[in-house]
Amino acid sequence: MVFNVEMRSRTSKRVQTNWAGNQRWKPTAVVRPATTPSVAVQVAKATDAGQRVKAIGAGHSFTAAATTTGTLLVLDRMTAVESVDREKYQVTVQAGITLSALNEALAEVGLAMPNLGDIAYQTISGAIATATHGTGLGLGNLATTVIGMELVSSTGEMIWCDTENNPELLRVARVGIGSLGVVTKVKLQCVPAFNLEVAETVEVLDDLLDGFFEHAESNDHFEFFWMPGARRAHVKRNNRTELPAQPPSKFEYFRDKYVAENLAFGTVCRVGRRYPAAVPKIAKIITSGVSERALIDRSDRVFASPRLVKFYEMEYGLPYEHLPDAFRAVRDFISTLDIPILFPIECRVSAADDIPLSTAQGRRSAWIAVHMYQGTDYEEYFRGVERTLKPFLARPHWGKLHFQNHHQLEKLYPEWSAFQDVRQKLDPTGTFRNDYTDRVLGRL
Numbered sequence: 001m002v003f004n005v006e007m008r009s010r011t012s013k014r015v016q017t018n019w020a021g022n023q024r025w026k027p028t029a030v031v032r033p034a035t036t037p038s039v040a041v042q043v044a045k046a047t048d049a050g051q052r053v054k055a056i057g058a059g060h061s062f063t064a065a066a067t068t069t070g071t072l073l074v075l076d077r078m079t080a081v082e083s084v085d086r087e088k089y090q091v092t093v094q095a096g097i098t099l100s101a102l103n104e105a106l107a108e109v110g111l112a113m114p115n116l117g118d119i120a121y122q123t124i125s126g127a128i129a130t131a132t133h134g135t136g137l138g139l140g141n142l143a144t145t146v147i148g149m150e151l152v153s154s155t156g157e158m159i160w161c162d163t164e165n166n167p168e169l170l171r172v173a174r175v176g177i178g179s180l181g182v183v184t185k186v187k188l189q190c191v192p193a194f195n196l197e198v199a200e201t202v203e204v205l206d207d208l209l210d211g212f213f214e215h216a217e218s219n220d221h222f223e224f225f226w227m228p229g230a231r232r233a234h235v236k237r238n239n240r241t242e243l244p245a246q247p248p249s250k251f252e253y254f255r256d257k258y259v260a261e262n263l264a265f266g267t268v269c270r271v272g273r274r275y276p277a278a279v280p281k282i283a284k285i286i287t288s289g290v291s292e293r294a295l296i297d298r299s300d301r302v303f304a305s306p307r308l309v310k311f312y313e314m315e316y317g318l319p320y321e322h323l324p325d326a327f328r329a330v331r332d333f334i335s336t337l338d339i340p341i342l343f344p345i346e347c348r349v350s351a352a353d354d355i356p357l358s359t360a361q362g363r364r365s366a367w368i369a370v371h372m373y374q375g376t377d378y379e380e381y382f383r384g385v386e387r388t389l390k391p392f393l394a395r396p397h398w399g400k401l402h403f404q405n406h407h408q409l410e411k412l413y414p415e416w417s418a419f420q421d422v423r424q425k426l427d428p429t430g431t432f433r434n435d436y437t438d439r440v441l442g443r444l
């Protein structure tokens with residue numbers, strides 16, 4: 001069961017934090033509107049008073065994307081599934097619904113999201129705002145499933161856009177990093193519910209990189225995890241199947257997902273943080289402990305897992321064709337580091353899309369994600385990986401740590417000005433600004 005403690009605690013004016021605990025901020029007010037008109041009143045009031053507003057989802061961004069010194073809007077009372085069209089596989093939901101609640105609601109009517117990331121704690125609006133993605137070369141990020149959207153602009157105007165009404169606004173606003181308005185409702189193009197056949201293996205990293213394109217192109221969902229210093233990597237190939245689910249037993253799920261991936265791993269991380277010299281040995285133990293698995297389960301249960309061990313993360317998307325060279329360059333860089341790294345590097349793929357600020361805009365993408373245990377110093381490692389990936393025209397995930405600013409970022413996005421034009425129209429007063437958008441999008 002996915003239980004979101006963070007959202008429930010955002011009801012007071014006290015200092016707020018994100019999931020990873022690396023962002024802290026104190027809003028002047030925390031408001032929990034229950035309807036779109038109430039959102040509109042809050043936003044118009046703030047704009048008239050020259051103050052800022054920021055909607056937060058589940059607080060799972062590592063960046064300061066959801067922070068504000070003004071009014072924080074928490075949409076945890078706006079979580080309804082408003083309508084379902086079973087024939088067209090479409091649903092309209094309020095923006096504050098979490099992915100886990102959405103997945104359950106979809107399953108009840110025989111539908112599913114075509115793809116998901118590896119957790120389901122996020123809200124739908126938070127996930128699309130940063131172009132949250134899963135893995136699968138034929139599948140876009142979550143924002144590409146949005147075919148209609150209601151949002152509130154800085155004047156308090158409530159605007160609906162879809163593929164017929166204001167399609168350009170829809171195209172742009174799907175990935176808005178919270179800077180275009182408060183999203184209150186989204187219409188999603190889903191798919192009929194499906195099962196996935198899971199094959200988890202351990203393979204030699206060099207072989208994986210040599211055969212990377214073949215692996216990525218011959219599986220619906222392909223990804224691998226490599227522990228720095230190891231010869232082999234943990235590989236996941238998930239493919240659609242008509243076969244009935246053969247899920248793990250409750251005991252097996254608890255053993256694999258809670259004990260091995262979280263409790264034991266968390267203990268190992270704490271030991272590693274206290275005794276950095278022991279990390280290479282610990283990393284070997286972690287790699288050798290990874291076992292091969294095969295099962296069939298409902299798609300959303302395969303995609304998302306519980307995450308109890310807290311960490312910091314940076315993830316870069318680069319043109320798919322560059323992955324093997326880029327990954328080897330990162331491996332070479334890491335071999336020069338004298339820092340203990342206990343988290344594996346994750347590699348995924350995704351389809352191109354046409355959303356101006358989507359990380360995969362205009363190009364099939366491969367992803368390289370690096371992580372460090374909460375409370376450990378990540379900067380030298382992350383900055384070095386960022387430097388290494390720059391020549392590959394890599395774009396940072398908007399919700400994960402990075403060190404770039406808008407001067408650098410605008411060169412990576414051919415449709416940067418299309419986004420800024422919409423921003424100028426919807427938020428001329430800068431109501432939805434915060435320090436993060438000032439850095440990555442610039443001030444209007």
Ligand SMILES: Cc1cc2nc3c(=O)[nH]c(=O)nc-3n(C[C@H](O)[C@H](O)[C@H](O)COP(=O)(O)OP(=O)(O)OC[C@H]3O[C@@H](n4cnc5c(N)ncnc54)[C@H](O)[C@@H]3O)c2cc1C
Pocket residue numbers: 019020054055056057058059060061062065066067075095096116117118119121122123124125126127128129130131132133134177178179181182183184307397398399400
């Ligand atoms: C453990 C973990 C695993 C993760 N796994 C993945 C993964 O597999 N793939 C991936 O791509 N990312 C992943 N992420 C990153 C995460 O999906 C994104 O950072 C996502 O944006 C978080 O969603 P959220 O609901 O917590 O939004 P928040 O972090 O709360 O907010 C993100 C942005 O959305 C804006 N926003 C939220 N609600 C609204 C609204 N109603 N209207 C307008 N703007 C809004 C906020 O202002 C902010 O700018 C992971 C993060 C963690 C902590």
